[in-house]
């Protein structure tokens with residue numbers, strides 16, 4: 640039996656297909672400007688790649704900010720629940736999930752069944768999210784995937800005082816113009832993300848084990864600085880960006896197995 644989860648995020652859309660409760664296939668694609676089109680395309684391409692047809696999927700659960708517009712979904716469930724469930728699947732000892740996506744970031748407290756019992760969220764602005772890092776990578780003229788290495792080569796940390804992405808971008812441009820090393824600026828940017836996330840963690844309280852999900856989990860500098868700041872060892876799952884879609888697929892799997 641097969642079930643699927645789809646997470647239509649602000650920047651990326653993921654699909655996870657489960658066979659007998661195990662991951663058979665997953666896809667990560669850009670969302671683009673239309674979440675409905677992105678969802679259709681992602682499910683179509685996933686089915687094709689896995690050699691399946693739409694009727695093979697007995698249940699589809701949708702999550703992410705674009706979940707409301709997905710007509711083919713049997714159920715729509717919040718990202719909080721789905722990221723929690725995905726993290727629990729990878730490691731049932733996880734009690735705190737840090738999700739840093741493209742547009743929002745959150746900290747979720749789980750019970751031992753992997754159910755969300757508390758959370759704190761920053762969804763008011765892009766500061767402290769993946770989009771913030773994308774804008775800053777551009778300002779520093781480095782690929783997003785190279786931002787972490789740039790920061791690792793820093794001798795010092797240049798602190799970034801602006802809280803807002805737009806102001807922080809002008810601040811970065813002006814720091815570069817003043818001749819400050821790009822490495823030190825990059826370290827400061829990662830530090831500011833870690834500071835914001837630590838603030839959210841403190842709101843729900845840190846309970847180990849801690850796992851990071853969302854695309855920004857692929858930024859090693861963010862994870863390293865957060866480890867130091869929170870005095871813990873954050874678990875990075877095999878593919879952190881699919882956590883929401885994986886949780887959605889597991890919830891779909893539950894539906895057809897009750």
Ligand SMILES: Nc1ncnc2c1ncn2[C@@H]1O[C@H](COP(=O)(O)OP(=O)(O)OP(=O)(O)O)[C@@H](O)[C@H]1O
Pocket residue numbers: 647648649650651652703704739740741742743744768769770772773783784852853854855856857858880
């Ligand atoms: N290889 C990578 N290295 C560093 N960062 C990455 C990498 N891949 C993705 N990211 C980061 O992940 C972010 C996107 O994360 P994700 O796919 O979880 O967002 P989303 O689910 O679409 O957004 P949201 O949940 O806020 O709606 C990008 O903005 C980028 O900063």
Ligand SMILES: [Mg+2]
Pocket residue numbers: 646648649703718740741853883
């Ligand atoms: Mg997301």
